[in-house]
Amino acid sequence: MSGILAACIVATLATVIYAGSFILRPAGPQFSSRLPKLVFHYRFMLWVWIFCMPLMFPCAAALSRAGYYYLETDGSLSRWICLIYGLLLLTGYFFFYVVVYYIVDRSVSSRIMRAIENSPQKKLTFQELKTAYRIDKKYQDTLQSMIQGGFVRMEEGRYMCTLKGALLAHFAGFMKSVLKLGPGG
Amino acid sequence: MYDILILPLACALAFVVAHVCLFHFLSPRRRFRALVFLMLGTAAGYVILSWLSSRAGWKAGFDLFLPAVYVDMAAGLIMYFFFCFLLSQLWIIAESSVSVRMMIDIRKGGPKGVTLEELKASYPLGEKLADELKDMIFVSYLRQEGSHIGNTDKGRRHARLMAFSRSFLNLPDNR
Numbered sequence: 001m002s003g004i005l006a007a008c009i010v011a012t013l014a015t016v017i018y019a020g021s022f023i024l025r026p027a028g029p030q031f032s033s034r035l036p037k038l039v040f041h042y043r044f045m046l047w048v049w050i051f052c053m054p055l056m057f058p059c060a061a062a063l064s065r066a067g068y069y070y071l072e073t074d075g076s077l078s079r080w081i082c083l084i085y086g087l088l089l090l091t092g093y094f095f096f097y098v099v100v101y102y103i104v105d106r107s108v109s110s111r112i113m114r115a116i117e118n119s120p121q122k123k124l125t126f127q128e129l130k131t132a133y134r135i136d137k138k139y140q141d142t143l144q145s146m147i148q149g150g151f152v153r154m155e156e157g158r159y160m161c162t163l164k165g166a167l168l169a170h171f172a173g174f175m176k177s178v179l180k181l182g183p184g185g
Numbered sequence: 186m187y188d189i190l191i192l193p194l195a196c197a198l199a200f201v202v203a204h205v206c207l208f209h210f211l212s213p214r215r216r217f218r219a220l221v222f223l224m225l226g227t228a229a230g231y232v233i234l235s236w237l238s239s240r241a242g243w244k245a246g247f248d249l250f251l252p253a254v255y256v257d258m259a260a261g262l263i264m265y266f267f268f269c270f271l272l273s274q275l276w277i278i279a280e281s282s283v284s285v286r287m288m289i290d291i292r293k294g295g296p297k298g299v300t301l302e303e304l305k306a307s308y309p310l311g312e313k314l315a316d317e318l319k320d321m322i323f324v325s326y327l328r329q330e331g332s333h334i335g336n337t338d339k340g341r342r343h344a345r346l347m348a349f350s351r352s353f354l355n356l357p358d359n360r
Contacts, residue, residue: 003261011268018272034281035320041276049269056265060258082188083235085260089189090231092267093197094224099274101220104350108317113326113344116336123335126315135310139301142283151288159291160298168285169292175279184279185286185308
């Protein structure tokens with residue numbers, strides 16, 4: 001148990017350091033486009049995570065000394081703790097796979113590249129790409145899936161957030177304001 | 186070791202194989218629901234296998250390889266990097282998700298909401314597409330050829346891999 005607890009504590013610390021470093025800045029760093037912003041944030045996040053990782057060992061040792069290890073008398077982990085550990089890890093693997101699956105299913109970049117590859121001349125103008133991307137349909141599809149998911153409702157031609165949608169919008173807005181990300185999207 | 190490091194990984198691999206086979210051979214209509222059911226089934230399978238292996242005494246042999254303290258720490262380290270991955274994905278969702286950006290704009294409209302035209306004005310997807318193209322040229326997936334945009338070799342390979350994966354999983358071509 002001490003390993004997972006230490007992971008939770010140190011991950012919280014790493015998140016606080018990462019987010020805190022943006023809260024303390026008067027304005028967020030400026031970028032010419034989205035990709036340099038993503039690279040900057042990911043690199044910084046990873047460095048904070050790697051820098052904090054060694055703290056897990058003294059943290060786990062302290063938790064063990066405090067009795068949060070739940071080892072059986074023969075030194076093995078108790079059965080219930082094993083099951084919880086296993087299910088947590090399985091959830092992590094699922095999450096990882098779902099992200100990969102959604103990249104294949106929904107990635108805008110992949111769609112652009114496929115549209116170019118499927119065109120007769122293997123190249124398209126910006127206007128042709130806009131047609132291939134079907135912007136109007138993209139608004140409709142996204143709103144439709146948000147209505148189906150219960151995030152948005154439509155009344156007399158106007159779209160409104162449901163409670164679930166408003167909570168998600170608040171959370172995303174809060175994250176954007178803490179990390180000074182700008183409107184994004 | 187068996188319950189924590191080996192069995193979850195084996196179950197996750199079985200899940201991937203089952204998902205690919207399900208989508209390839211049966212092509213479910215409600216794909217997200219099928220994915221969730223498959224996850225729940227795999228989690229149930231993990232619990233049953235863990236219980237069966239504990240009764241049959243298989244795992245005792247595995248547990249001799251690595252003391253419980255190391256297994257505990259290894260599981261903690263894997264979880265630690267999953268948390269990092271989770272944060273990175275939350276960042277992506279907050280920063281680039283079309284749905285989330287629309288939801289924020291709809292919420293700003295207050296209780297009277299927004300019309301589709303107002304939404305299009307506050308969040309022009311044409312600009313998103315232009316930004317996306319700029320980034321893809323920056324990472325050499327695309328190249329500008331006068332007024333046209335074409336794939337580089339890297340982009341072409343990526344497009345073919347994605348097209349193959351999508352057709353193998355029977356994903357519709359409208360996304």
